[in-house]
Amino acid sequence: MNKEWSDLNKTLQMQLRKESTFSEGIKTLLTLRQALMDELLNMKHELRREDFNAMPFPNAKGYHSKTIAYSIWHVFRIEDIVAHSLIQNDSEIFNAYQSKIGAPIITTGNELAGSQIEDFSKAIDLDALYAYAVAVKDSTDRLLKQLSYRDLHRKFGEADKERLQRLQVVSTDESACWLIEYWCGKDVRGLLRMPFSRHWIMHIEASIRIKNKIHPRSNCVPKLGRLK
Structure with a gap:
């Protein structure tokens, strides 16, 4: 794991445990999230469109067996679902971006x-997709700034599970259906420690591994074909 990200993650985990350091923990979490988003934004300018579809490790066991585009979708769909459909019980950011992204799924x-x-x-x-990711991050950041220490201990129940199931934002396939139980088995602090932070780290580090495999000699690629 990137040492800077690892250190920030360890620090925020400790800070969120105590009321006296809770506010600092939120600040640390926001700092980590911005550093990770900066990495994704750099990729947008460094890589060609086709690089986001590449699967250089198709048979690997790990997130690097996916594509960069998939990881961006996956990270921010999960965060959007958890932040809005679960925690806040309001409309997902996705509703304003679904037709623009043109994805064949909503899960x-x-x-x-x-x-x-x-x-x-x-x-x-x-x-x-990038515009959606930025919008989700900004929305979640606002949520994080509004949280109190007491909010961290909020738990979820059967009504929350049923609401997520009705929305059909999680596939009923066995590779996905466990997610609802997983999220609802956490309190808010547990969600901050995974979907809103560590989950980002794992997928972005996998994306960096893919990028380095595609372009092993340099982080730069020819300007021709880059995204704007």
Whole structure:
């Protein structure tokens, strides 16, 4: 794990445990999230559109077996669902971006595998996906700034599970259906420690691994074909 990200993650985990350091923990979490988003934004300018569809490790066991486009979708669909449909019980940011992105699914994508991931990555509008990711991050950041220490201990129940199931934002496939139980088995602090932070780290580090495999000698690629 990137040492800076690892250190920030460890620090925020400790800070969120105590009321006296809670506010500092939120600040640390926001700092980590911005550093991770900066990495994704850099990729948008460094890589060609086709690089986001690449699967250089198709048979690997790990997030680097996916594509960069898939990881961006997956991270921010999960965050949007958890922040809005679960925690706040309001409308997802996705509603304003669905038609623009043009994705063939509305779920987290856990159910996709192999060539399905590659086809999915090719089908989406990457500029719209990035705009969605930024909008989700900004919305979640506002939520984080509004949280109190007491909010961290809020738990979820059967009504929350049923609401997520009705929305059909998680596939019923066995590779995905466990997500609802997982999220609702956490309190808010547990969600901050995974979907809003560590989950980002794991997928972005996997994306960096993919990027370095595609362009092993340099982080730069020819300007021709870059995204605007």
